[in-house]
Amino acid sequence: MDFDLTEEQRLLQDSVARLLGDKYGFEQRKAYMKTPDGWSREIWAQYAELGLLGLPFAEDEGGFGGGPVETLLVAEQLGRAITLEPWLSTVVIGGGFLRNGASAALRSKLVPQVAAGELLLAFAQAERQSRYDLFDVQTTAKKDGDGWVITGRKGYVVHGDSADTLIVTARTAGGARDRKGVGVFLVDAKGPGVQRRGYRTVDGQRAAEVEFSGARATAVLGNPEDGLPLVDQVVDETIAALAGEAVGAMQVAHDMTIDYMKTRQQFGRPIASFQALQHRAADMLVALEQARSMSYYAAISAEERNPAERRKAMAAVKVQIGRSQRFVGQQSIQLHGGIAMTIEYACGHYFKRLTVNDAMFGDADHYVRFLADTGGLVAA
């Protein structure tokens, strides 16, 4: 048992922290948000240079050879700056699908492009009716010659507006909520039969509504008749990264709150001197540390070989991180008071991202239900 980082891990963490320290102040972030992409291509190029875009891929395939711990560390740093770039979509989710579902030939073609920052990916999964159920897929994939043709509508495709290639879940067989019969396909985002409407989300990120009308898939990932285990695996890896991101964002919201409490004067003294507020701040720290502990559990569990156990572990991660980030987010606003209600002040932006982070791929309530219905963590 050892929580220390290796020299390489520390270097990785420091280099991301340094880059974001220089280039990702709150005002700089606002400027990136105002560009047409809604994020910075210049920063993206620097991510590529640092190896962040090839992070999870094997070294002999052009990657950095990082595992869940490296992903966690980077995600935490990106969370500290509430960055806007499509790292989660392209590297964690997209990378996860390439590593776990793509043929060696396809990987050798796409991984170098991702690592160089030339290929942006986005995951077209959610549908109007699906909410958080990954198997609830009505978009269809029909066999056409030796390929597949996709028809249907996907919503909340994070970074779908700037993506080059979309990773699409589509039904090849079975009824709308069957676990079997879901396939995973690559579709050229700018190709025929794909219509995208981009929009900004409340956390300052970008997403798209995507309509597929007979769009031709460029590749199949995994088994087209039974792709759900692949989707589960990638989403679980993503949950681990989201946990890291949440811890980073919570840490900053918490620190910001503590600093403010020490400087804000009321009744002739700093509000930090009031015990009611001190205890709330202590409870925030408890929530944050429990979340941090759970992010480590997420990193271990991402490599769990038994899929059912892995799903349960990640459900527990979602519950704890979700509960913690709701509390830390809400209380960081409360302890600041009115100032944090203003859009010019950073704290609210952290709160908004924490709120969306909780809901991504299912919120805490969703996973409590899932975990309760699958026997929980402690065997009777």
Added chain:
Amino acid sequence: MDLRFTDAEIAFRQEVRDFIAKELPAETRARMVAGRSPTKAQVVEWQQKLNSRGWAAPEWPKEAGGPGWTLAQRYIFREELQQAPAPSPLGFNINMCGPVIIEFGTEEQKKKFLPRMLNLDDWWCQGFSEPGAGSDLAGLKTRAVKEGDHWVVNGQKTWTTLAQHADWIFLLVRTDPAAKKQEGISFLLCDMKTPGITVRPIITIEGGHEVNEVFFDDVKVPLENLVGQENRGWDCAKFLLGNERFGQARVGASRERIRRLKLIAQESMDGGEPLMNDPDFRRKVTEIEVELKALEMTVMRVIATETKRKDKKPDPATSVLKIKGTEIQQMCSELLMKAAGPYAWVDGDPDEEEGSNDVDVAPDWAFGLAGVYFNWRKQSIYGGSNEIQRNIMAKAFLGL
């Protein structure tokens, strides 16, 4: 970062588990499964079995009679005892007074007291709190005055847990009333048979006799029973309380309670089917399981950092242990009571040798669960109340 136990640690866990399976008396285990405290005789018997195996004091160094274990081994050992469930080594001897004597005591004190502590030949109790000194412990007033070759002690201690079993008491007393609060306190060891000591039971809300008032009326304590320096007893107290915090997570104990809870929720019927089929109930259990998993990881973090730390400053995560550990245990006790339904309310005394209510009406699994729930409200009060923990966090870790 490698968060797994080593092969050697996994083998050690098995060794502990095998030992418990072979040596733990069935009646002791049954009593603890039911949520009742083991009797004095059961605690002594078990402590002596541990001692003959060399495991009586997991945290003590080898030269003091401990097994010289790593932090990970200590954690595994305690977790296995809690999960079994088996009595833990008696805290007053092994985690409170023993370590203070090892750290601050004379060679004579070590020779005289430590072996008897290990074997529970002497049962110790803690004389810290007073009617006017609870959370504000340094406000204590019990006086000790030097007269000839004795200290003469006068005053009152309270909340003295299991003083009715005790052979010895370790005491904080005021030896210099003129000095600042913390600077006039000394740490004394006192034989409970000394004339002038009166123990009066305090019965807690569930009807149990666990805690006591202890009165000192011109009690003579030999000068050589001072531990550390005169007027420096606060150093001993701080050291002792720092040790206490580490054991308060009790992850294994909560895991055992959740296991028990799930079994009871299968037996207990609700709406014509086992309570465990109720989604709302299941979700409440799940919320606790998740918190417990996070706490378990927090304990691991603390173990890992404390193993390497040289400055002996606690990790911020340490404070989480008391607050979350007790909250989780209290939630378990509440859900256990609720799961048992009306039969949890048959009044009994979980700390008497035999329940004070000997009418055999409740199912075995339900009896006494309300008592445990009421009794466990103490957990967020003792050992530095959870509010005091928050004060500590605000000051030490947040700089507020």
